[in-house]
Amino acid sequence: MDSPSLFPASQTVFSVLRVVDSTGSTNSDVLAELDDTRRWPHLSALVCFDQRSGRGRRGRSWLADPGALMAVSIVLRRPGVPAEHSLALPLVVGLAVRRALLPVVGVSLKWPNDVHVNGRKLAGILCESRGNGAIVAGVGINLRRSGQAFDAGQLDASRVASLDEFQPRVDPDAVLARLGGELDALAAQLWDAGGDLVASGLSHEYLSASSTVDSRVRVTRPGGEVIEGGCVGFDAQGRILVADSAQHIARLDAGEVEHVRPAAPSASSAHRSWRGLP
Missing domain, CATH: 3.30.930.10 (Bira Bifunctional Protein; Domain 2)
Structure with missing residues (x-):
């Protein structure tokens, strides 16, 4: 061509x-x-x-x-x-x-x-x-x-x-x-x-463009481990931050994400200060 x-x-x-x-x-x-x-x-x-x-x-x-x-x-x-x-x-x-x-x-x-x-x-x-x-x-x-x-x-x-x-x-x-x-x-x-x-x-x-933040997500990691929780944001290196029911935050740099449903308030609002922080 x-x-x-x-x-x-x-x-x-x-x-x-x-x-x-x-x-x-x-x-x-x-x-x-x-x-x-x-x-x-x-x-x-x-x-x-x-x-x-x-x-x-x-x-x-x-x-x-x-x-x-x-x-x-x-x-x-x-x-x-x-x-x-x-x-x-x-x-x-x-x-x-x-x-x-x-x-x-x-x-x-x-x-x-x-x-x-x-x-x-x-x-x-x-x-x-x-x-x-x-x-x-x-x-x-x-x-x-x-x-x-x-x-x-x-x-x-x-x-x-x-x-x-x-x-x-x-x-x-x-x-x-x-x-x-x-x-x-x-x-x-x-x-x-x-x-x-x-x-x-x-x-x-x-963050303003993301459809993942504030959603409840299921992340399947490359090794097969599955983590489910509320996406509360991303860190400075672009890793996704997922809060479980106990409000423990997992930082994940890879995985297949499925949007399950909008995140519950307890999984998102309690940790909004995490958004964008290293």
Whole structure:
């Protein structure tokens, strides 16, 4: 594909913009060459509208008909930044996606990586690294309805949203350009604050966008442990804070979150001062 003609606005935002007709996974393609800093410098990106082996969290597949999904993987680099200063980047990517979509539709963020409209998934985020200090931020945005089963059967069609519901002729170039500009600025804001969401000034924006805070949640951790309680906020590194019935707070940096129901007042209001605190 010819990226200058397809993405004239985005071409002026990204340091490098590569567009392919189809691929297995844009994240996998970029990760395989991530050590090549000249090919994949900071704010370089790979875009595709026919991703055939897209990956979600916990190894799940994300499937869509050709042209129904815009998949983009964006490289974020800053020499000398410790890995721990990028722990909250997935939340920052969520904010960038939210800002980029705002001219089309307002969205909420389900911790840690889903973008929702009225409880339906519009976009997904997967941040990965190979331990060399660079982060690949993968974003998949549903442009139109797909006949395939999203998320390898984990989501039914009624729980999936697409941009064409809210704006029939969405310009992917405009969305991508806004996403690149917002992500570049927000990542710099986080890194300048030493990876601290509170010090960066981004914690309040994330809280206001979150559909998870004040909900009763069930978190399945990578090892299979299940923790249920009220989400009372997030810490400065982006970990979710879950209060159980005894008001003990668990700080979790990974897990599959299910919104069970709105949190009981005792599980949320008693610990509101935890929100955004390290």
